[in-house]
Amino acid sequence: MTDKPLFDPKAYRLTELEADLCSRVRIFGRSTLAPRAEKWDREAVFPAENYKDMAGNGLLGVCIPKASGGLGADYRAYCLAAAEMGRYCGATALTWNMHVSSTLWTGSLFDALDVSDDVRKDHEERRKIHHKRIIEDGAVYSQPFSEGGAAAAGAAPWSTQAQRTDKGWVINGKKIFASLSGHADYYGVLCTDITTDEPSRRNSLYLAVPANAEGVSVVGDWDPLGMRGTVSRTLLFDNVVVDPVNELMPQGLYYHMAMGWPHMFLTLAPTYMGICQAAYDFTVSYLRGEYPGTPPVKRRMYPTKQIAVSEMLIKLEQTKALWFQVISEACFKPNKEQLLRAYAAQYTVMENANDICRLAVRTCGGQSMLKSLPLERMYRDSRCGALMLPWTAELCMDRIGRGALYESGERDD
Numbered sequence: 001m002t003d004k005p006l007f008d009p010k011a012y013r014l015t016e017l018e019a020d021l022c023s024r025v026r027i028f029g030r031s032t033l034a035p036r037a038e039k040w041d042r043e044a045v046f047p048a049e050n051y052k053d054m055a056g057n058g059l060l061g062v063c064i065p066k067a068s069g070g071l072g073a074d075y076r077a078y079c080l081a082a083a084e085m086g087r088y089c090g091a092t093a094l095t096w097n098m099h100v101s102s103t104l105w106t107g108s109l110f111d112a113l114d115v116s117d118d119v120r121k122d123h124e125e126r127r128k129i130h131h132k133r134i135i136e137d138g139a140v141y142s143q144p145f146s147e148g149g150a151a152a153a154g155a156a157p158w159s160t161q162a163q164r165t166d167k168g169w170v171i172n173g174k175k176i177f178a179s180l181s182g183h184a185d186y187y188g189v190l191c192t193d194i195t196t197d198e199p200s201r202r203n204s205l206y207l208a209v210p211a212n213a214e215g216v217s218v219v220g221d222w223d224p225l226g227m228r229g230t231v232s233r234t235l236l237f238d239n240v241v242v243d244p245v246n247e248l249m250p251q252g253l254y255y256h257m258a259m260g261w262p263h264m265f266l267t268l269a270p271t272y273m274g275i276c277q278a279a280y281d282f283t284v285s286y287l288r289g290e291y292p293g294t295p296p297v298k299r300r301m302y303p304t305k306q307i308a309v310s311e312m313l314i315k316l317e318q319t320k321a322l323w324f325q326v327i328s329e330a331c332f333k334p335n336k337e338q339l340l341r342a343y344a345a346q347y348t349v350m351e352n353a354n355d356i357c358r359l360a361v362r363t364c365g366g367q368s369m370l371k372s373l374p375l376e377r378m379y380r381d382s383r384c385g386a387l388m389l390p391w392t393a394e395l396c397m398d399r400i401g402r403g404a405l406y407e408s409g410e411r412d413d
């Protein structure tokens with residue numbers, strides 16, 4: 001049995017690649033990810049088995065060009081596929097995002113930047129190395145940028161620092177909430193190049209630090225409310241020497257990308273878009289007395305339940321419509337209206353995921369929140385979305401309010 005697509009290919013006019021990819025992920029999610037999801041959550045362990053499967057079925061290379069052995073997904077195709085995955089295992093979908101971003105940001109997003117032919121050629125050579133590792137060796141990348149200070153919100157330079165030396169880059173610093181810690185083969189670290197200048201966001205460097213390099217350690221425990229399988233522990237870098245071949249982006253260009261391609265930070269949302277759909281689907285199935293493993297008791301005849309489901313569907317459709325528009329128009333140098341809409345979409349997905357789960361638990365009732373069923377996990381996982389920097393729900397609201405009331409450069413004095 002398969003589920004209906006989250007975004008019907010005909011209704012949403014998906015491309016053939018998008019429709020095929022979503023179908024592939026949906027089948028894999030339902031058959032393989034969903035039955036295992038409880039284990040990662042209960043034990044707060046990384047879904048390593050899923051990653052082995054994803055190395056085998058091509059999903060690790062989803063955003064790598066077909067010519068280099070990948071599936072060739074662009075921004076929208078990836079987002080749609082990731083939303084399908086989020087329906088079945090939040091932790092796998094969220095960590096997949098960390099891995100995929102290392103190829104998406106450096107891939108089709110980078111290609112849209114204004115850079116010289118030489119820079120483009122160098123970058124092309126270097127990213128082939130990362131692609132080869134992923135496609136041939138099943139290497140997994142992660143994306144630790146949070147540090148516990150203002151850097152992850154884009155308000156200060158990274159406190160993790162890189163110094164260029166004869167031996168290569170020497171890295172010192174700390175990253176918190178580093179999903180895939182202890183499991184990724186390369187940590188895609190954002191740090192500040194302090195070789196010649198004072199620390200500045202312009203001097204951000206994006207580097208793949210091999211997990212087994214001397215001086216890299218994983219510390220602290222991981223026992224959170226939700227998204228427990230992400231294993232987001234703390235990473236320490238103590239004079240870690242990294243070969244420049246591991247630069248994920250040419251020096252200085254990460255800053256340009258963060259400024260010009262803001263939708264790059266929206267890729268945490270697909271997981272939660274999937275959770276919105278999953279909580280709604282669960283509710284309909286449960287109230288019809290059809291959810292596998294539960295007694296065939298129908299609860300759909302009560303008007304209050306019908307109203308609650310109606311409220312859930314309205315929220316779900318609002319979320320889908322806004323998010324689909326935003327991932328469809330994502331581009332380099334979006335205009336102000338597009339940018340504010342992207343913040344609004346991120347806010348809506350993250351907040352509505354939790355709200356739809358809340359309604360689902362209340363409507364389905366006590367038996368639905370037992371740990372033998374996935375709803376209570378979705379409820380906990382959904383709470384994490386709005387906390388994720390750089391686009392937390394609060395920061396989205398700050399930026400929307402300011403952006404709506406002020407034009408660039410306007411002041412009140």
Ligand SMILES: Cc1cc2nc3c(=O)[nH]c(=O)nc-3n(C[C@H](O)[C@H](O)[C@H](O)COP(=O)(O)OP(=O)(O)OC[C@H]3O[C@@H](n4cnc5c(N)ncnc54)[C@H](O)[C@@H]3O)c2cc1C
Nearest residue numbers: 143144145146153155177178179227384387388389392394
């Ligand atoms: C399950 C999970 C997995 C994660 N995985 C990763 C990962 O792989 N890589 C990674 O880099 N991070 C990851 N994170 C971290 C996440 O992106 C945030 O960095 C983290 O949740 C921030 O927590 P904090 O309490 O340190 O936030 P703080 O920096 O203390 O901020 C607290 C809140 O204050 C607000 N705030 C912060 N800065 C500003 C500002 N300048 N202006 C106004 N308001 C502000 C925000 O709303 C924020 O939520 C993960 C988080 C979770 C929950």
